[in-house]
Amino acid sequence: MKILVVDDDExxxxxxxxLLEQEGYEVYLANDGTEALHILQKENCNLVILDWEMPGLSGPELCRAIRLGDFGGxxxxxxxxxxxxxxxxxxxxxxxxxxxxxxxxxxxELRMRVAAGIRVLSLETRDALIFTLAKLAESRDADTGMHLERVQRYSRALAQSLSKHSSYSQQIDFGYIRNLFLTSALHDIGKVGIPDNILLKPGRLTPEEFEMMKQHTIIGADTLQEAMNHxxxxxxxxxxxxxxxxxxxxxxxxxxxxxxxxxxxPLCARIxxxxxxxxxxxxxxxxxDAYTHEEARKIILESSxxxxxxxxxxxxxxxxPAFIEIKQQFNGDGTLEFDRLMCHA
Incomplete structure (x- = not known):
C-alpha cells in the first residue's frame, strides 16, 4: 500500500x-498540492493524508482536483x-x-483510521471484478479494442460537465460520477447472449438479425436484475x-x-x-474507416x-477537449455496431 502525505510542515x-513506515506502508511526501498531483500521476498511491491549510491549493481544493482526475483507481x-x-x-x-x-x-487513532481506509479501498476488488466481467463479454468481438475504457472516460467527462449546471448539481455528485464510471462498462454485458453469427457479422444485419441484436439490452438488464434481487x-x-x-x-x-x-x-443512460x-x-x-472528431461532432449536433x-x-x-484527449490516450481500434444499427432503426 502506497500512501502520500501532503503537508507544508516538514x-x-x-x-x-x-509512523506509517513502521506499519509497513510505502510513503511518499509532498509539501503542496501541485507536487501531490504530480506524484499521483506517477505513483499508484491509494491513500492520501493531506493538510487543510497549505500554500497554493488548500486541502479541500486538492481533494476536488483529485476527485476530478484519473489516477488509476x-x-x-x-x-x-x-x-x-x-x-x-x-x-x-x-x-x-x-x-x-x-x-x-x-x-x-491515526493507525486505526488508515486501516479503516484500507478496508474501504478493498472495494476496488469489486470494481476490478465488474470491469473484468465487462471485458469478458466484450472479448467475444475481437474488434473492440479499448472501447470500454474510452466509454467510461467519455461518460465521466460528460457527467462532470453536467454537474456544473444548476439543474443537475444536486443529482450529480462525486458518488454519482464514480458509479457512472464503474457501471458504464456494463452497458453491453447482454451481448453474451447474442449468437456469434449475428454479433460478429461484418456487414449489414437483416431485419430479423437486428431484432435479435436489440435483445442485448434486455438480456443485460435481466442479468443485473438478478443481482439487484439479492x-x-x-x-x-x-x-x-x-x-x-x-x-x-x-x-x-x-x-x-x-x-x-x-x-x-434515466440520466445515466442518456449520458x-x-x-x-x-x-x-x-x-x-x-x-x-473511423470518422474524424469533426465528423462525429456534426452528427451528434444534428441528432440533438x-x-x-x-x-x-x-x-x-x-x-x-477531454473527448479528444481520451481518444488519443486510449487509441485502440475499438468498434461497436452502432452505425450498422442506425441503418436499421
Missing part, C-alpha cells in the same frame, strides 16, 4: 512518514485539520474527503441496470427496447448513449433533440 511530514482522502465546526466538516466532505484526522493527532440497496446495480436496458433509447422516443422519451430515460455513439463513430472497423438529450449534447460541447 515536522508533520516526517512524523507521519515515520479510487484514492482515499484523509484531511488533517484543526478545524472543528460543522460548516467546516461539511465543506471538507463536500470537497470529496473520506475522513478527518484532528490536529494534534493521536498515533493510535442486493436491493446497492445503488450502482440500479445504475448498471438502467444503463444496460436504456442506453439505446432516444430522446424523441424512437429508440429501443421500451421507446422511452425525454426525461423518462452513456452519447459516449457510446461517439466512440462508435470515431472507431475503425472492417467495413468502414432527436437521438440525444440536448443538455447532454451541450455538455459534450463543453468538454470536447
Amino acid at each position: 515536522i508533520i511530514r516526517d512524523l507521519l512518514q515515520h 479510487y484514492v482515499y482522502l484523509m484531511l488533517l485539520t484543526s478545524k472543528t465546526t460543522t460548516d467546516e466538516f461539511v465543506e471538507g466532505m463536500a470537497s470529496g474527503a473520506d475522513e478527518f484526522v484532528r490536529k494534534p493527532f493521536n498515533a493510535a 442486493h436491493p440497496h446497492v445503488k450502482y446495480l440500479r445504475m448498471a441496470y438502467n444503463i444496460a436496458l436504456y442506453h439505446h433509447e432516444r430522446w424523441d422516443g424512437s429508440g429501443y427496447p421500451r421507446k422511452l422519451a425525454g426525461n423518462d430515460i 452513456v448513449s452519447l459516449a457510446d455513439v461517439y466512440d462508435a463513430l470515431t472507431s475503425k472497423r472492417v467495413y468502414k 433533440g432527436t437521438h440525444f438529450d440536448p443538455e447532454v449534447v451541450e455538455a459534450f460541447l463543453d468538454c470536447e
Whole structure:
C-alpha cells in the first residue's frame, strides 16, 4: 500500500512518514498540492493524508482536483485539520474527503483510521471484478479494442460537465460520477447472449438479425436484475441496470427496447448513449474507416433533440477537449455496431 502525505510542515511530514513506515506502508511526501498531483500521476498511491491549510491549493481544493482526475483507481482522502465546526466538516466532505484526522493527532487513532481506509479501498476488488466481467463479454468481438475504457472516460467527462449546471448539481455528485464510471462498462454485458453469427457479422444485419441484436439490452438488464434481487440497496446495480436496458433509447422516443422519451430515460443512460455513439463513430472497423472528431461532432449536433438529450449534447460541447484527449490516450481500434444499427432503426 502506497500512501502520500501532503503537508507544508516538514515536522508533520516526517512524523507521519515515520509512523506509517513502521506499519509497513510505502510513503511518499509532498509539501503542496501541485507536487501531490504530480506524484499521483506517477505513483499508484491509494491513500492520501493531506493538510487543510497549505500554500497554493488548500486541502479541500486538492481533494476536488483529485476527485476530478484519473489516477488509476479510487484514492482515499484523509484531511488533517484543526478545524472543528460543522460548516467546516461539511465543506471538507463536500470537497470529496473520506475522513478527518484532528490536529494534534493521536498515533493510535491515526493507525486505526488508515486501516479503516484500507478496508474501504478493498472495494476496488469489486470494481476490478465488474470491469473484468465487462471485458469478458466484450472479448467475444475481437474488434473492440479499448472501447470500454474510452466509454467510461467519455461518460465521466460528460457527467462532470453536467454537474456544473444548476439543474443537475444536486443529482450529480462525486458518488454519482464514480458509479457512472464503474457501471458504464456494463452497458453491453447482454451481448453474451447474442449468437456469434449475428454479433460478429461484418456487414449489414437483416431485419430479423437486428431484432435479435436489440435483445442485448434486455438480456443485460435481466442479468443485473438478478443481482439487484439479492442486493436491493446497492445503488450502482440500479445504475448498471438502467444503463444496460436504456442506453439505446432516444430522446424523441424512437429508440429501443421500451421507446422511452425525454426525461423518462434515466440520466445515466442518456449520458452513456452519447459516449457510446461517439466512440462508435470515431472507431475503425472492417467495413468502414473511423470518422474524424469533426465528423462525429456534426452528427451528434444534428441528432440533438432527436437521438440525444440536448443538455447532454451541450455538455459534450463543453468538454470536447477531454473527448479528444481520451481518444488519443486510449487509441485502440475499438468498434461497436452502432452505425450498422442506425441503418436499421
